[in-house]
Amino acid sequence: MSEFASVIRGVGGYLPERVLTNEDLSKMVDTTDEWITARTGIRKRHIAAEGEATSDLAVAAARRALDSAGLGPQDIDLIIVATATPDYTFPATATVVQDKLGITRGAAFDLQAVCSGFVFAVATADNFLARGQFERALVIGAETFSRILDWSDRSTCVLFGDGAGAVVLERQTKEQAGDRGVKGIHLRSDGRYRDLLYVDGGPSTTQTVGHLRMIGNQVFKHAVGKISDSVKAAAADAGLAVSDIDWFVPHQANQRILSAVAARLGLDDNKVISTVAEHGNTSAASVPLALAAAIEDGRIKQGDLILIEAIGGGLTWGSALIRM
Ligand code: ACO
DSSP states (O other): OOSEEEEEEEEEEEOOSEEEEHHHHHTTSSOOHHHHHHHHOOOEEEEOOTTOOHHHHHHHHHHHHHHHHTOOGGGOOEEEEEOSSOSSSSSOHHHHHHHHTTOOSSEEEEEOOGGGHHHHHHHHHHHHHHTTSOSEEEEEEEEEGGGSOOTTOHHHHTTBOEEEEEEEEEEEEHHHHTTOEEEEEEEEEOGGGGGGEEESOOTTTTSSOOOEEEOHHHHHHHHHHHHHHHHHHHHHHHTOOGGGOSEEEEOOSOHHHHHHHHHHHTOOGGGBOOOHHHHOBOGGGHHHHHHHHHHHTTSSOTTOEEEEEEEETTTEEEEEEEEO
């Protein structure tokens, strides 16, 4: 048992200015607002401007998280950027973020677990903090999925959007933290399912960036069961019951998945934070963006027990219970 707790000190989100509605999409591919809304709950999504990179979104979200924590860049000694859409093949986008924030100490690296990236990054930072190796981490989910979409494929291009979210995770002694902090974590991957959701390009295979490909209905089938089992495992790891959860902050892929998971876990629908209508699926950014939105509108408060979860390409999936 570690003598430390990893406490969320600040949260921030950033969405690019440009909005793309379902109506806009119906002029680009053979789809309708009715189909997209009924099948996914998505009404609009944000798209990064030309020249606006994943690191720019990440820096904007990080600054807001630092502001909400009352901290500055100099207080950070670890940066983890969860992204599947990095600025470059290398160096890590986290090092670009580090430089743009003017941070010259500590470590910065990227983490790749696609839509589950933020949950995996929180788990990773929590372990570093628990060992006492770092003091304060910026954990960021940032994506520009608009850059890897095949805009002629109606089965995928209507689902995703761009954005970034960040939290400041701070090492505190158990006495300082009280009951706050990361309580329980559960992470899983199963590479046998990697063909259900992937990008058909990469440096060592095609030497191209590639486009996102997904067998959506098969991912859907895996999602509900795997997420529900993961939430139960994270609760067991924390020694808590699912019924103790105040707010469910899921990865925002599809409203139908959110509602089905909540129903299976016996969670009230009004405990589920949903931003999928306004943001679409922003991959690793979706959980911290939803968290930022629910803190900003006053729903999530200090002391609340939240559950974050996600499933994504790999397949990867996981959950974390956190006392705010
Ligand atoms: N507009 C109109 N029709 C469409 C569209 C569209 N945009 N896209 C597909 N269709 C059609 C299909 O061609 C198909 O037509 P057919 O019956 O004539 O063959 C029909 O709609 C049904 O297609 P399905 O794929 O079976 O539809 P489904 O109800 O499964 O909804 C969706 C598709 C929304 C993608 C859903 O499967 C889903 O959300 N899956 C999960 C995605 C997910 O959770 N991803 C998580 C991780 S994301 C990440 O890691 C990057």
